[in-house]
Amino acid sequence: MRKKVIAGNWKMNMTPSEAVELVNTLKPLVNNPEVDVVFCVPAIDLIPVAEAAKGSNIQVGAENMYFEDKGAYTGEISPLMLVDAGIKYVVLGHSERREYFAETNETVNKKMLKAFEHGITPIMCCGESLEQREQGVTMDFIRQQVKVGFQGVTAEQAKTAVIAYEPIWAIGTGKTATTQQAQEVCRDIRACIEEIYDAATADAIRIQYGGSVNADTAPDLFAQPDIDGGLVGGASLKPDFGKIVNYK
Ligand code: 13P
DSSP states (O other), rough: OOOOOEEEEOOOOOOHHHHHHHHHHTTTTOTTTTEEEEEEGGGGGHHHHHHHTTTTSSSEEOOOOSSSSSSSOTTTTOHHHHHHOOEEEEEEEEHHHHSSOOHHHHHHHHHHHHHHHHHEEEEEEEOOHHHHHHOOOOOHHHHHHHHHHHTTHHHHHHHHHHEOOOOOGGTSSSSOOOHHHHHHHHHHHHHHHHHSSSSHHHHHHHEEEEESTTTTTTTHHHTTTTTTTEEEEEEGGGGGGHHHHHHH
C-alpha cells in the first residue's frame, strides 16, 4: 500500500513573515498521520518554514535546485544547502520552470540524479499542453519526460521518487482534469515506470495529480487506484489545504 503524499507548491508567494504565519495557521489543520504532508516553498522561506514546522507532521520541500554541489552559479541553490537546512523534498521540472526558465528534460534528469545522491526526494513534474492533448500525443510527450527524467536512476531510487502529473491546461485555470482523465494518465505513467524498471518499482513509486485541485475535487481524485495524492498550487495557501489533506 502506497502512502499518499499531498504537497503544496507555494510558487512565488509568501514573504518569510507571511510564510511563518501560514504555517502556524495550517499546522493544526494538516495534522493527518495517514498522509505525507509537504510544503514546497520559495528558497528564502525554507529556513523559517522548517523552523515553524518543527514538531509537526509537515515536511518541507524546495521548488527547484541546481545540479552541482557548489561553485560559481550565481542565484542558484545547491542540494548541500537544502540538506543542511533539513529539506527533504524538491520539486523538479515544474511546467512553469520549463516554460519560463528553460528547464529541459536533460536538466531535470541531472537534478534528479543530484537529488538522489543527497537523499532528497524529488517530485518530478510532467504533463501535456492543451494542444498536445487535442493532437492525441499526451502520452508520447509524457513518456519522453519520464524516460529522460529517470535516465541513470536506479530502481531502488525510483521506488522512493514522486512523480506529479500536471496537465498544463489545468494549472491555475480552475479547470481540474476529470477524475477519469487524471487516473488514465497516472496509470499510463505507472506502466511507463514498469517498462523502464519492473512491476515492483511501478508498484512502489508515488504518482500525484496536480492542476486546480481543491477541497471539492480532491476526494474523488485521491480515491483513484493510481493517484497517490496531489501537488496543490493555489489552494495550498488557504485553510482549504487542511480539507484537502483530510480528504476522506
Ligand atoms: P494550481 O493548483 O494553482 O492549479 O497549481 C497546480 C500546480 O502547478 C502545482 O504545482
